[in-house]
Structure formats: structure tokens, C-alpha cells
Amino acid sequence: MAGKTKKKKQFFQKHAKSSAALVSLGIHAVLIVIALSFVAVKVIQKEEQRFEAKPVNRPKMQLKKLQVPVNVKKKKVQKPKLRKRIVVQPKMNQAVPDIKMPEISGVKGGLGNAGGDGLGGAGGLGFSMPEIEVFGVKSKGEKVFIILDSSPWMMYDEMGGIPAYTVIKEELVSILGGLNPTVLFNIAVFDKHQVITRFPALVSASSSNVALVKEWLETLNATPDQSYGLRTLGDGGTRIDDGGTKYAIKPLQRTSDWSTAAMVAMEQQADSVYILTQSWGWQFHEAKDAKEWPQSKKEDYERKKREAHRKLKEDNEARVAKGLPPQVLVGHSVINKYFPGTEHPPQPERYNYSPREMYAGLVEQRKANMPDNALTSGLGRRSNKKEQSSINVIMFTPEDYDTGKDPKKQELFKQLTRYANGSFKTLAGLAAIQDSASAGGD
Template sequence: MSGSQKKRFFAQHAKSSAALVSLGIHAILLVVALSFVAVTVITKEEQKFETKNVNRPRMPMKKLQVPVNIKKKKTQKPKLRKRIVVQPKLNQNMPDIKMPEITGVKGGIGGGVGDGLGGGGGVGFSMPEIEIFGVKSKGEKIFVILDSTAWMMYDEIGGIPAYTVIKEELVNILGGLSPTVLFNIAVFDNGSAVSRFPKMVPANSVNVGAVDEWIRSLNAVKKGMGDKDYGNHTLGSGGTRLPREYTVAPLQHTRHWSTPAMLAMEQQADTVFILTQGWGWQFHETADAKQWSESKMAKWRDLQEQAKQKLKEENEERRKKGEPPRVLIGWSLVSAYFPGAEHPPQPERYWYTPKEMLEGLSSHREANKSNVPTTSGLGKRSQKKEKFSINVIHFVRKDHISEKDQDRFKKLTAIANGSYKTLSGLEAIQSSASGR
């Protein structure tokens, strides 16, 4: 078809073409409108639904029951059997068993293992108790110190008969201890100190019997007793002589009861009993005595000789009556027969305080501490120092008591976890003895 023919065709069908164009435009608008509606429907918000709690019935759970058949056992009536009863023999001689140095076992092996096994937690037994003349203490390593100086035999304290009661009481007390308890005993006088055993031993009948035999002749009352039949030289056979003195800071030296007390610390005693008449020579000299005139000294010597003669005559009369001699020494010898006589001047002295005495004893104890463990390792080991107690039975005169000595002993026992008691005269000693 040529170009002229095309023009004539559109000219002839002009209205038809316009209708087609209009129809196409409307079709497009219809599609757009439908698309807008579809998009609008799709982008609507979602509807939210709320749920309601519905109570549903629940079935209770049943316990599982398992049938158990219990068969009743037939009990038989007990049959009587014959039993042989043997009464134990008392006071049997126990063998002298050498025991190691065990400082932590409280109450012995059989008497109580409580604080010893493990320190902090033991089986629960308590430590053994001991009571001497009413003074009570506890311990499983006991050291007894007995004064045998002349002053202990003075009539005002009770004389030699009172000393016999003291010895008997000690043997009685030691005999009542458990054989598992360790002990030792020492005797001192003005010039020496002797212990019965070189170390702690069990308190069995054999060792207690050895003590009884050892001190039986000590200051013993006997027929025809001499004026000087007292002191350590009257002890029986056996014993270990102690050093004359110890030098342990702050103490320059020890005398009387403090010397055996040092041995007690060496042997790690946890309970010490001191039976004495006084504080003793616990001092050191700081200056010489002042000069005394020759005339005064000559008069003093004359009074001493006269006093000795009077004492000799008095003791001869006592022997005729079967009585023990009277004991007097030093200045008290002159004062007994010549009251108010002037005494020679003394050197200047520094008396050790109770605190210094305890410091020296504690220092010596630590220096001689055994390498044997104090606990078995079953419990927590205590880091605290082992405690020990010092107890004093102070025998004093009826007519006079030294307030200084009394005050010193009270302070010492207070800071050393111990107890203190005074006894004056034979009757007081007898009434305090356990066996009387």
C-alpha cells in the first residue's frame, strides 16, 4: 500500500481511531486503579487476637505404692548363762615403762586423750586433777618441789612432826594418780637440790614406792635424834643432784625453790607444786654491807655462842622425853633466846619480782623445749605457747607471817595460772591432809 492510500484510509476511519485511543487510555486507568486498591488492601494492619485463660480440670497424682511384705521375726527368749566373776587385785605393781616426752597429751593415754590428739579437737576427755593440801590443779606432767630447809622444821610451823605429815600426804597423793600421768619430785635445802628421777616417770606403784622409800628418812623423827639430823643429807639412796644454781636472764642466779623449778621447766612440766616456808634467797647483792664496829661484832658472836648452848640444853631435855629436837639457825637462833638483840648489817640486795621469776622460768622452758611434736596431727595445731601452772602451799609461823613473802607468792601464782594457800601450825597441816 502506497503513502497516498494510507492517508485516505485514516481519513476515512478518523472516528474509529479516536475511539480506539480513548479505549486504550481507559484501559490503562482501570489497571492503575485496580493496582492501587490491591496495594491498599495488602498494607492493612494485622489484626490482634486476645487469648482467654481456660481452666482445665487436673487429675491429682497418685503416689506409687510398692507392696512390701514384712515378715515378723520370731524372737527367742534369752538363755541364762553362767559367768565367772573375778575380783581384780588392787594396788598391783606396775612395771616401770619408759615413756617418750609427749607434752601435748592431756590426761595421759588412758586417762584422757582430749586436748592432746590434735590440739584443737580431741576425743573429749579432761586432764587429770591433783589436789595437795586443798590446792587443786590439772596436768599430765606434774613436778613437786619440797622444802627441807631448817626453817621448815621450826616449832612455830609445826616442827618435825608436821614435816612427817607433809611427806605422808605427798606419797598418798602421788599414789592416787593414774599410772599414765608423768611426775617427778625434788627436795631442796640451803645448799643443794636433789630430784628423785633424772626425768619424768609414770606414776605407777613402783615409782611412787621409790619416792616413799627415798623421803621416808628425810627429817624423820627417831629415837635419840641429833640436833642436825635434818636436811638433804638425811634422804635415802638414789636421786640426781641438781646444779647449785642457774643463770637465766633476768635472773643472775637461782636459790632454794627456784633451782628445782628450773628443772621442772626443762622437763616441760605443765603443773608445778611448791611446798615451802618462804620466798627464799631470790635476790642478788648490789653493794657490800656497812662496816660494823669490832665491839658490836664481838658482842654478837658472844650471843651466838650462848644461844647455841641454850638450844643444846633444850634439845637434851626433849630427847629425854622422846621428843624431836628444836631447830633454830641464823639470826632466829639469837632472837629466840635474846629477843631484841641487834643484828649485823646486811648487804644491799635486789629482790627479784614475781614477774621476773616467771620470765626466767618461761625462758628456760622455751630454751629446753623438746622436738617431740605436741600434737598427733589429727587436728589443727595450736600456735599458742603451752600453758603451765605454778601452785604454792606456803607453810607459815603461827606467831608471824611475812607479808612480803605472802604478796610475792600471791602475785606469782596469779600470773602463772596457779593457786596459793597458807598453812600455819601442825593442826592446820593435819586438817588439810586428804588422808586424815
């Protein structure tokens, strides 16, 4: 044992440096292994860091409504003061060429006008509508249509005779001459079913066109030889003679007198219509035939008729010799003048049209002829009368006419003009016609 130990010591003594190196290497190896193991563990076991936000309780403040004291003071609205305004309608003497206006119905102002829902009307471009006044009856419109009665009843002595009719014609020409040339117009003359218009369509109110009207009307009912009616008109014009059936439209089965001419006005889309007549006329259709009259009564009536016309001719010759116009009488009036109380021949049973039915027919006629580009407005829309077209009536009556004696004659026209947003006026005799004409012309 001692020998082995001795040998070991000798071995270490001989290899002291080598042993120390080996020990050092061994220690380093152990340290390296330990270090590597430590790093590997750290890498594998290292967890990912996470950040979590902790909830923070903040105090909430309750919002309060903003209250601002406001003092509201009612302002006093002053009513507009009315100011008198003078409207001047200058006459244009220079010749103006005829102007074909675009068919725009219902436009207020401008160069065309629009029609509509009822009998036509105004829309609104901002311009004021031209105003026309006929014997004191005012209306506004850019398409004016005047209808004049030429029947002999217009010239009866109690109506003012031929002198009164002459004043009427002259006044109409003067009124047309005072219109702005941009206004469109037409004029029709009627006698029962027959109607003649001066122009086939609406034309501009130029001085040349007004001159044609003056020449056309000059000889109408002006000759002192018992000639009257449409045959006394001057040259020109478009004749409508259909027996009252051409313009028959539901609920009407026929038209007559002024209603035929009014249908033409609706066909031409007029927005301001004036009817100058002495009667409501024959606004009816026959429901049943007349009863038979005994032959003896027929012969007696025909004898009185011949004798009455002979006497009227003699009386008128005497009047003309004195420088007076002849007396105009027609029909049963001639017989009743010289043979008072003569029985009138039996008449067919009639269905008389009401003002509402007449108005409905006129509305339908306008709608049937309304252009596709027309604006809807007019007499059918009664909410704003200032912007509607109108039908106005001037009824000529005898000088001693008692308005309370037969109010129905006036009431028919009054109702029609109310439906049609128009006005109604009566003129009794020559003096009233002259006064109204001078007032309208000033």
C-alpha cells in the same frame, strides 16, 4: 527466468525427500543451539541461595523476687544443769614397769602432754586430763613435779615442828600413790641453792617408783638430834649444787631455794608444779658488798652465837628426855632466842626479783628445753586457763600467823601463781596441815 524457476521446481520434485530431511535437520540444529544457549545462561547466571533469619521481637517478662513468708521463732536456750560427779582415783597396787613416754608437749589427755608458748600446756585429743590435789589445791596435768622445802624453818615449833613435817611427807607419798601409772612425775627437795631430785627425769607413777619416794623421804628431817636438811635424805637422787648459777637465765642472775627446783621442773617440761615452802626465800642477787662491821661487834656476836647454841642443845636434851621432838632453830634465830635484840651482821645490798621477773625466767627456761615436736600452748597463752599448765604454791606459816601483819610475804606468791595459772594457799600450824591432808586424801 521462467526457465530457472522451472528447473528449481523440477529439482525439488526430484529431491523432495532429501529436502525435507535437510529442513528437518536444520530446524533441529537451530533448536539444539537455542536449547544449549538457554541452559548455559541459566547455569552461569544462577545465584547461590542465601537464607536470612528475620529478627523476631518477643515480649520480655520482668522477673519478680520470690517472697516466702518465714516465721522465725527464738528458741529458749536452757542453761545446762550442773551435776555432782564423784571422781574416783583408784590406787594401783600392782607393780607397773617404768614407762618412757614420748616427748609430746601440749596434748590434752593421752599418754604424753604438750608444752608451749609459756610454761607448757594442753592441746586436745579429747581425753580428760588427770587431776591431782595437794592439800586441797587442785590441778590437772600428765607431768607432775612436786617441790618440797627441807630447810629448818619448816620445822619451827610455831609451824608444827617435826610432827607437822612428817604429815607433809606422808601426804605427798599418799598423793603420788593415788596417781594413774600413766602419769609422769618427779619430786625435788631443796635447801637454799642445793636441790636433789629423786629421779634424773620424769618417771611413771608406778607403785615401784612411789615406793622409792617413800623410802627416800622417810628419814628426811625425822631424827631428833638437830640433824635436818638434805643430808637426812635416804639413798638415791640426783644432786644439783651450783651456787644458784646453773639455771640463771635472763632476767635472773641467780636462783635459790624453790626457784632452782622450779627451773629443773621447767627443764623437764612439767605441766603441773607444786611448791611446798614456808617463804618466798632468797630471790635476789647482790648489788653491793656489805658494809664493814667493827671487830668488837664481830667478836661479841660470835660469843653470843656459841652460847646460844650451847643453851639450845641443853634445852633439846631435856625435851627429848620428856619424849618431845627437839626444837629446830638456825642462824640468827638461835641467838635472838637467848639474846633478844641482838644486832644482825650487815648484809649486802640486794636486788630483789619481782614475781613477774621470776615468771619470765621460768618461761625462758621451759622454752630453752622444749622439744622440737612440742605443740605451742601453756602458761604464756592466757586466753583459756582450763587448758594451761600451772604453778601452785602451798605456804606453811606459824599457827598464830597474822595474814595482815606482813601481807607482802604472801602477795609475792599470789602474783606468781596468777601469772602461772595456779593457786595459792596457806596452812598455819599442825592442825591446819592435818585437816587439809585428810580432806585431800578422801
